[in-house]
Amino acid sequence: MTDAYVYFFLVGNGSSREHVRSPRRATLDAIKGRGEPLMETQIVVDHTELDANGFLRVGVGWEAVGVAELTSQIKSIELRAVSRDLAALKLDEGTQGKEIYMLNLESRELRLQAKQLKKRRADMLDAESLQPVDEGFAFEQ
DSSP, X not given: OOEEEEBOEEEEOTTSSXXXXXXXXXXXXXXXXXXXXXXXXXXXXXXXXXXXXXXXXXXXXXXXXXXXXXXXXXXXXXXHHHHHHHHHHTSOTTTOHHHXXXXXXXXXXXXXXXXXXXXXXXXXXXHHHTSOOXXXXXXXX
């Protein structure tokens, strides 16, 4: 069970002197020598969501917007909760009760966050379904 902090970062844009935001988030260790981290873009993910180089895996998400972003956040939070549950199961209740309690508490809090995001996602989907759809059909008479 390990949380990891990942960030977008600024990288050079080829021959121009402009800097652009990286397409994927990465850990600070992965960013070293590649660019400048954008600290305000920090998110917490489960370590299983990182590739071997410390980058957030493609398809895991967080880079998308709207419903897709919420879905990725929910998945990440649920992974973190499961990770804590599994860690608690490996501990001895007689000697490590405090640690088990804290892991269970963190897991419950993460699941509450996921539940709130699921509600927000459902609200967004409901709002999208109420939007008029332009089918692009033109009827000739």
